[in-house]
Amino acid sequence: MSTLFTEPFFTALVLGALTAGLPLLLAGLGEQISEKAGVLNIGIEGMMLAGAYGGFLVAYHTGSIWLGYLGGALGGMAVATPMAVLCIRLGLSQIVIGMALTLGAEGTTALLHHFQFAQSYPRLPAVATLAIPGLSAIPVIGPALFDRPPIVYLAILAVFLTAYVFRSTHLGLALQAAGDKPEALDAAGVDVVRLRSLAVLATGCLAGVGGAFMAEVGAGIFVPFMTNGAGFIGIVLAMQARGRPFGVLWGALLFGACLSAATALQVAGVSIPTDVVQMLPFVAVLAVLVLLGRKASLPPALGVHYVRGGR
Amino acid sequence: MRNIVRWGVALAVLGMVSFAQAAELKSIAILTPEPGTDYGWNQQGVAAAKAAGAAAGVEVLIADNLGYGDVRPTLRELAQDGAGLLIAHASGYNTAAPEIGAEMKVPVAIVDMPSARKPGAVADYTASGHEGAYLAGRLAAKMSTTGTVGIVVSGEPPSWNAQSSAFAEGARAEKPGITVRYAVIGPAAYSDAAGGKRVTEALIAAGADIIFGQGNGSSFGMLQAVETAKATNGGKVYFIDVIGDKTAIDRGNLLSSVVWNLTPVYSAMIADVRAGTYGSRNYDINLADGSVALLKTAHIPDEVWAQIEALKKDIVDGRIKVTAHYDADTVHKLVTQLPAAP
Missing domain, CATH: 3.40.50.2300 (Response regulator)
Known part of the structure; x- marks a missing residue:
């Protein structure tokens, strides 16, 4: 047993937590933007999957990991666009359309994969990392947290940026108003439909990049259905964070840490049924939701179609 | 009336x-x-x-x-x-x-x-390729340079449990002191390629230099992990797959595979439907009729393969009995009871 708990093993666990948590962070941040604006974006799983496919496709054909992220963002936005048109402009059910988009993205990406990659299963090479001088030399956590692909640092920066936008900008106030009292925002001269549409597209962009990260960095390959419900976890994280981007960050890291803890318990041969071990991440998120989410106040206009002059 | x-x-x-x-x-x-x-x-x-x-x-x-x-x-x-x-x-x-x-x-x-x-x-x-998995365990123990082998699965369906336990038994039979690490990616994580890579990397960091992987889409993540990571002793990490033959997409890390051939099973089903006896029995695969086989790749030295062939004959002839343990509890007990590496 003692030979197991080595520095490389702990580093792998911390790295695993970060790698598993980052797509959830991006998806959760995206969902938070939609919900802030009053749109319950159930289609985020499909956006992640489209992003994973788009990201892998572009990265594989261009050899550029950055163009891959761009492809992922476009893939996510491609799924977000019908959400914006059908739900925000035409007023169809956000839940029904969100589920339909997820199913559609699953089928479409699986079909595209079948025609393009199903015989060759190409893999991407290991992604280059950027070591932060000094910090990357810290034992265990240094290589895992401070010698990562640059997209990881940008994702963390996105948390700060989103928090700043929510708290200190007119755009943040407008998003809040679109979810709380859209008619007041309309009266103030802001186009609610346009703002909500942009919020949904931003969600698609972030979720798409999250999916692209999963395919390019997390797996190095795209396979059908590979998001495996990560988008839905992102929705839960956004809700338990009560509109706070840092809440999404902590939730995503907690989920990733629990996944790594579950792996560690199994590798160590701890005699606990696998099902119990595997429940750990979900139980942890549920516990956080129960403990911290009690004061959660969802935007009053969340999921409600806005029609100027409508009641 | x-x-x-x-x-x-x-x-x-x-x-x-x-x-x-x-x-x-x-x-x-x-x-x-x-x-x-x-x-x-x-x-x-x-x-x-x-x-x-x-x-x-x-x-x-x-x-x-x-x-x-x-x-x-x-x-x-x-x-x-x-x-x-x-x-x-x-x-x-x-x-x-x-x-x-x-x-x-x-x-x-x-x-x-x-x-x-x-x-x-x-x-x-x-169907369970447990007899093939036993041979895979013997092969892994022969080829491991770190003294640790790993099993990664994307779920615990009965047929995979049977193969996991047989692999562990095979490894222990070959080298009683070998360490076997075991981890499940997640509940029914069959297509979780990222999870497959993450968990496989953890097992490699725990010392495993041969990974016995069972997963559908997730196995490509496992393959990616062995291709991009080094063993703790700096050596190469190998992958043993199940059911199919990934030789066509191998980049030098595919050691073997417990290959299944379900053709005899489906042929028997068709025959039973035609005979009107369908449902009178269940179906299985085994080494003896060739519906289970261990894949020979260029990474296996000839002398090692000859030993594996001899073991295969022992199984077919009944001199070695490999039991299928379909429940996850038996797999966990087998893995945790293995003695630690010296």
């Missing part, structure tokens, strides 16, 4: 029609959750169905890449299209398939539920 006689005659005629239909089997169908080109479980199912269908002269309807959701509409469509046998090639389908089979009066084949067998209606083919 007259009505009773009429009903009796009607039922007898229906019974005769049913047997007649069985004898006139013209097409079968297979449903798979992922693409039939995954070099694994799904591809093996589709390829075997095609081969068995061609040999028996029946048309094979293929519905692949269906995902893990509700396949009832697809099952109905295939039955309406004339399929006389529905092969539901995923454990996640073993509730829907018998239900629709009964509704459409078409026999169905399912996996991971042997107790569901029902004469004329349902048969199970919880």
Whole structure:
């Protein structure tokens, strides 16, 4: 047993937590933007999957990991666009359309994969990392947290940026108003439909990049259905964070840490049924939701179609 | 009394029609959750169905890449299209398939539920390559340079449990002091390629230099991990796959695979449907008839392969008995009870 708990093993666990948590962070941040604006974006799983496919496709054909992220963002936005048109402009059910988009993205990406990659299963090479001088030399956590692909640092920066936008900008106030009292925002001269549409597209962009990260960095390959419900976890994280981007960050890291803890318990041969071990991440998120989410106040206009002059 | 006689005659005629239909089997169908080109479980199912269908002269309807959701509409469509046998090639389908089979009066084949067998209606083919997995364990122990081997699975279905336990037993039989690490990616994480890579990297960091991986789409993540990581002693990490042969996409890390051939299983099913005896038994695969085999790759030295061949003969001849343990608890006990590496 003692030979197991080595520095490389702990580093792998911390790295695993970060790698598993980052797509959830991006998806959760995206969902938070939609919900802030009053749109319950159930289609985020499909956006992640489209992003994973788009990201892998572009990265594989261009050899550029950055163009891959761009492809992922476009893939996510491609799924977000019908959400914006059908739900925000035409007023169809956000839940029904969100589920339909997820199913559609699953089928479409699986079909595209079948025609393009199903015989060759190409893999991407290991992604280059950027070591932060000094910090990357810290034992265990240094290589895992401070010698990562640059997209990881940008994702963390996105948390700060989103928090700043929510708290200190007119755009943040407008998003809040679109979810709380859209008619007041309309009266103030802001186009609610346009703002909500942009919020949904931003969600698609972030979720798409999250999916692209999963395919390019997390797996190095795209396979059908590979998001495996990560988008839905992102929705839960956004809700338990009560509109706070840092809440999404902590939730995503907690989920990733629990996944790594579950792996560690199994590798160590701890005699606990696998099902119990595997429940750990979900139980942890549920516990956080129960403990911290009690004061959660969802935007009053969340999921409600806005029609100027409508009641 | 007259009505009773009429009903009796009607039922007898229906019974005769049913047997007649069985004898006139013209097409079968297979449903798979992922693409039939995954070099694994799904591809093996589709390829075997095609081969068995061609040999028996029946048309094979293929519905692949269906995902893990509700396949009832697809099952109905295939039955309406004339399929006389529905092969539901995923454990996640073993509730829907018998239900629709009964509704459409078409026999169905399912996996991971042997107790569901029902004469004329349902048969199970919880195939297990445990004998091949035992050989894979012996091979892994012979080839490991760190003294630690790993098992990564994307779920704990019975057939994989049988192979995991046999692999661990094989490794221990070869080197009693070897350490076997075991981890499940997640609950039914069959397509979680990122999870496969993450967990495999953790096992490699824990000392494993040979990974026995069981997963559908997730196995590509495992493969990616062994291709991009170094063993703790700086050496190369190898991968042992199951069911399919990934040689065509190997980048130098595929050591072997416990290859399945389900063609004899599906051929037997077709024969049983035609004979009207379907559902009277379940189906399995084994080393003796070649439906299970260990893949020889260029990474296995000839002298090691000769030893593996000798062990295979011992199994076929009954000198080595490999028991299939289908429950996860036995796998966990086997793995945790293995002595630590010296």
